[in-house]
Amino acid sequence: MSENANRNVILIHGFLGSPQNMQLLGDKLQDSGLDVYYVKIPGQDPELESELLFAYTYKDWLKSIKDQIEKILCEIKTKNSSSTTSYLTIIGFSMGALLSIILYKQMNFRSNIKTNLILLSPAFYINKNFFPSPFRSFFGVVSKQKYKMKYTNPGCNHPRWKNYYKPITRDIPYRAFFELYKLSKISRYIFKKLSCRILIVHSKKDVLVPYEKIVKFSNSVKKNNCEIVLLEKSNHFIQLDFDYDKVCDECIKFVEKTE
Secondary structure, three states: OOOOOOEEEEEEOOOOOOHHHHHHHHHHHHHOOOEEEEEOOOOOOOOOOHHHHHHOOHHHHHHHHHHHHHHHHHHHHHHOOOOOOEEEEEEEEOHHHHHHHHHHHHOOOOOOEEEEEEEEOOOOOOOOOOOOOHHHHHHHHHOOOEEEEEOOOOOOOOHHHHHOOOOOEEEEEHHHHHHHHHHHHHHHHHHOOOOOOEEEEEEOOOOOOOHHHHHHHHHHHOOOOEEEEEEOOOOOOOOOOOOHHHHHHHHHHHHHHOO
16 A cells, blocks of 8 residues: 555635646656545636626635545545554645635534645735736726736746646626635634644745735634744746746655544
8 A cells, every 4th residue: 555545635726726726746756656535616717707706705715626635635545444544635826725724614524534735826915016906906896897907927937838728818806806815814814713733835036925924814813733844946836837847846755644
């Protein structure tokens, strides 16, 4: 039996992304012997019409991901003996990290499935130079306006991102940004109360989520079970960027240490 037997990973992509953004990381985790599962946030796929984003709130995103994770947990239970302890690590990227925090709090994980979190570039704080502000987003919701976003570079310095992220231009409803800001606020509050092991991996060159704010916030919580790893070369999409190997190694090391 592999030393990583009964060690499972769920990958949650980020805002306006898809599971494809997590595929490179997922393949590496799977090669190490881990069982990898992907979930999909509704209405976020870049190929979908932007009007679909009007139909979803952050509560809809949470419910959909929760339902998908419940099915995965049933699969894990069926796969493993009821007498065997299984290990689950939820890896969330950017907005996916926020969702994973809230879902960990909401979900009643089975006693025989020990669960921990890895937060990649968690979007606790967002650079307003790239996204509309919460104030502007609120009035955009009221007036049902859209924000034109050009996907020339999603926040990745390595050219491999082109294989995992499609560069298109979309008119994004302001409501989508407003819901993202809600998630950010709620997740910061819940993060302070979590008792599980947590690994945060963030880059100093992240232009979308300033690393200084992440470090300051994480340190202010004074959680002994939260570890922070800072990268030197990557932008926001650390799972695709120049520090990809280090991201994978840190994730694998964290999962294998789960007890």
